[in-house]
Amino acid sequence: MSIELLLALITGAALFGVGIYGALSQTNLVMIMMGIELILAGAMVNLVAFWRYLHPDNPAGQMFVLIIMTVMAIEMAVGFGVAIARFRAKGSVEMEEAAELKG
Amino acid sequence: MNLIAAAILAPLSMMVLILLLRRFPAVLALLGATVGMFASLYLLADAFNGQGNQLILPGLPDMPLRLISTPLTALLSTLVAVVSNLVLVYAVGYMKKDSEKVRFFATMLLFVSAMQTLVLAGDWILLLAAWELIGLSSYLLIGFWYRRPGVTSAATRAFLVTRSADLGLYIAVFILIASAGSSDIATTLNTGGNAAIAAGFFLLVAAMGKSAQTPLHDWLQRAMAGPTPVSALLHSATLVAAGAILLIRVAPMLPPEVLLVIGLVGGVTTVVAGLIALGERDLKRLTAASTSSQYGLMLVAVGAGVPLAALLHLIAHATIKSGLFLGAGIFQHSRNSTVLVNLQGAGRDRPRVFFGYALAALALAGIPPMSGYFSKEAIIAASLASPNALLLAPLALAGTLLTGAYMARALRILWHGDRKSHKIVGLYWMGAGLAGLVTLAVILGVTFPDIETLLNTRLPENTPTRFPPEIFGLGAAVGGLILGWFFTARRLLGPLLPWVQQGFTIAGGFDNLMVRPAFAIARSCERLERILYAGVFAVGRFGLDIGRAVRHNDEQGIDGLIFSLVRNTVELGSRARSLQSGLIHREMAITVVGTALILAALLLALLVY
Numbered sequence: 277m278s279i280e281l282l283l284a285l286i287t288g289a290a291l292f293g294v295g296i297y298g299a300l301s302q303t304n305l306v307m308i309m310m311g312i313e314l315i316l317a318g319a320m321v322n323l324v325a326f327w328r329y330l331h332p333d334n335p336a337g338q339m340f341v342l343i344i345m346t347v348m349a350i351e352m353a354v355g356f357g358v359a360i361a362r363f364r365a366k367g368s369v370e371m372e373e374a375a376e377l378k379g
Numbered sequence: 380m381n382l383i384a385a386a387i388l389a390p391l392s393m394m395v396l397i398l399l400l401r402r403f404p405a406v407l408a409l410l411g412a413t414v415g416m417f418a419s420l421y422l423l424a425d426a427f428n429g430q431g432n433q434l435i436l437p438g439l440p441d442m443p444l445r446l447i448s449t450p451l452t453a454l455l456s457t458l459v460a461v462v463s464n465l466v467l468v469y470a471v472g473y474m475k476k477d478s479e480k481v482r483f484f485a486t487m488l489l490f491v492s493a494m495q496t497l498v499l500a501g502d503w504i505l506l507l508a509a510w511e512l513i514g515l516s517s518y519l520l521i522g523f524w525y526r527r528p529g530v531t532s533a534a535t536r537a538f539l540v541t542r543s544a545d546l547g548l549y550i551a552v553f554i555l556i557a558s559a560g561s562s563d564i565a566t567t568l569n570t571g572g573n574a575a576i577a578a579g580f581f582l583l584v585a586a587m588g589k590s591a592q593t594p595l596h597d598w599l600q601r602a603m604a605g606p607t608p609v610s611a612l613l614h615s616a617t618l619v620a621a622g623a624i625l626l627i628r629v630a631p632m633l634p635p636e637v638l639l640v641i642g643l644v645g646g647v648t649t650v651v652a653g654l655i656a657l658g659e660r661d662l663k664r665l666t667a668a669s670t671s672s673q674y675g676l677m678l679v680a681v682g683a684g685v686p687l688a689a690l691l692h693l694i695a696h697a698t699i700k701s702g703l704f705l706g707a708g709i710f711q712h713s714r715n716s717t718v719l720v721n722l723q724g725a726g727r728d729r730p731r732v733f734f735g736y737a738l739a740a741l742a743l744a745g746i747p748p749m750s751g752y753f754s755k756e757a758i759i760a761a762s763l764a765s766p767n768a769l770l771l772a773p774l775a776l777a778g779t780l781l782t783g784a785y786m787a788r789a790l791r792i793l794w795h796g797d798r799k800s801h802k803i804v805g806l807y808w809m810g811a812g813l814a815g816l817v818t819l820a821v822i823l824g825v826t827f828p829d830i831e832t833l834l835n836t837r838l839p840e841n842t843p844t845r846f847p848p849e850i851f852g853l854g855a856a857v858g859g860l861i862l863g864w865f866f867t868a869r870r871l872l873g874p875l876l877p878w879v880q881q882g883f884t885i886a887g888g889f890d891n892l893m894v895r896p897a898f899a900i901a902r903s904c905e906r907l908e909r910i911l912y913a914g915v916f917a918v919g920r921f922g923l924d925i926g927r928a929v930r931h932n933d934e935q936g937i938d939g940l941i942f943s944l945v946r947n948t949v950e951l952g953s954r955a956r957s958l959q960s961g962l963i964h965r966e967m968a969i970t971v972v973g974t975a976l977i978l979a980a981l982l983l984a985l986l987v988y
Contacts (some may be wrong), residue, residue: 375961
């Protein structure tokens with residue numbers, strides 16, 4: 277394993293850890309979504325690094341990255357849609373106050 | 380429609396109508412009785428033309444219910460219809476001030492139709508049913524004024540005495556049906572041998588109860604608690620007559636032993652009841668005792684083997700006695716009492732009523748040319764001609780003598796005394812009923828030869844004595860009248876009087892003889908029943924205990940298991956639900972922790988292998 281791969285994996289893991297921390301610690305829906313973006317970004321960094329340093333001739337890794345980007349875009353669209361609806365209805369996107377769906 | 384049915388159904392349907400409409404009871408009752416009377420008269424006319432009539436209704440298997448119109452039953456049916464019609468006419472006046480006319484006339488009609496069923500019945504089962512029905516309706520009628528003191532006990536006593544004697548009829552009917560194999564009365568009359576003797580004695584018991592023969596005569600006098608038209612109807616052609624009618628109808632079957640006993644019971648009754656009547660202090664009770672006495676004479680005639688004489692006396696007595704009661708009812712209304720002391724001189728107030736009453740009284744005593752004379756002569760001739768003449772004839776003559784004596788006594792008391800005029804409501808109706816009955820009582824004797832022709836039997840002509848029996852009878856009757864008119868009861872009876880006025884209470888009387896043992900038996904039965912009761916309750920309690928144990932087991936065991944399962948599931952569910960907080964980051968944290976745990980497990984598994 278090359279040093280570059282190791283550095284890329286550490287960067288990806290750090291991004292993932294920061295994302296998890298952000299998603300768990302923040303109470304604002306927008307901030308939670310930012311955390312989730314960071315998690316997905318970490319995963320993308322990992323995938324790109326594996327493709328670039330281990331299997332540069334196989335395009336499957338790039339395909340995974342493209343799928344994740346699509347997922348990110350959709351997640352953003354849905355998440356902001358929910359956030360706007362929530363804001364219009366309640367005037368806030370604080371998730372501590374949003375327990376209506378509790379079973 | 381069959382005329383037999385009309386004779387029964389006309390009064391019955393009017394009864395139903397009265398009960399439904401609850402108005403015009405008197406008019407409807409008279410209408411029903413009149414229609415029934417015409418049906419009966421038509422049956423009688425048919426019988427004179429030699430035509431029988433019968434109606435067979437489905438009954439028990441092989442035992443259809445029969446209503447037949449033979450000369451005898453048609454004659455009796457006519458008698459019942461005519462007498463009840465005249466009594467109802469009288470009752471319209473008598474009950475004018477009573478507030479419960481609906482109940483009165485409805486019950487009277489029920490009584491009349493039950494009696495018609497009884498006389499027209501051609502089989503034992505229908506006869507039994509009608510017999511019970513007249514018992515019931517007489518109970519209702521005697522107890523009509525049930526709010527007055529003593530009335531209910533009189534009604535109950537009448538019902539119980541006749542009802543217990545009725546058991547004799549049941550046994551007799553069972554014996555007859557078992558031995559003849561048919562419930563048809565005409566067929567069972569061919570029974571002979573021991574069955575006939577046994578059945579005869581039990582029929583006698585039934586007849587003694589209904590016809591108030593000694594020692595079962597007591598209830599009849601107490602039955603005077605009812606309204607006077609009821610007494611008139613009970614005593615003349617219906618309830619009390621049922622016993623004599625029964626014996627007259629079965630007379631061809633009865634063996635000599637039974638006949639002798641019937642004659643003796645009748646003879647003793649006619650004397651005992653005659654003495655009671657002589658000592659009686661109440662006009663209606665006097666008349667009631669006289670009824671027992673006259674039915675005793677009829678039983679003497681049956682016992683002497685001449686049921687025709689009994690039938691003639693039954694017919695004559697029915698009109699005479701209802702006439703006497705109707706007269707007594709008018710006197711009762713005029714003085715508001717039936718005690719003889721209060722009635723002194725009541726006859727002088729209303730000479731026309733007294734005239735009718737006196738005619739009936741003389742007819743009962745047996746003075747020619749009234750109906751009572753012919754029937755009484757027939758009975759005395761029969762008793763003289765019978766094989767047991769030595770026993771029966773003196774009793775019959777004594778009965779005749781006593782009849783004259785107590786009737787003359789009643790007339791004397793009614794005539795001698797002060798006048799106290801007092802207006803009576805409904806006198807015309809009462810007078811009409813009385814006049815009709817007295818007319819019949821006077822002239823019916825003329826029709827007796829026709830009745831003999833109708834029934835195709837003759838009174839025996841030959842007399843074993845040197846003198847014609849008329850001399851004995853007439854002598855006894857006139858002698859009795861003279862004794863009763865000129866001597867008081869105290870002088871006639873002497874030291875016997877107190878005993879007679881208690882109704883011959885032999886050995887403490889009926890109450891001590893029958894009622895005390897009955898109560899003792901009832902008490903011991905009650906004790907036995909209490910023990911049985913306790914036993915039954917113990918069984919019940921044991922069953923309850925078992926049930927309770929089973930229920931406990933069920934609740935604590937099976938139910939407990941199931942319910943604890945349910946409770947635990949519910950608890951688990953509520954605990955699991957608390958995980959679902961609805962807060963995003965909490966759920967996310969759980970997800971993260973869970974995923975981390977799964978990853979750790981996977982890594983551990985990789986390291987181990």
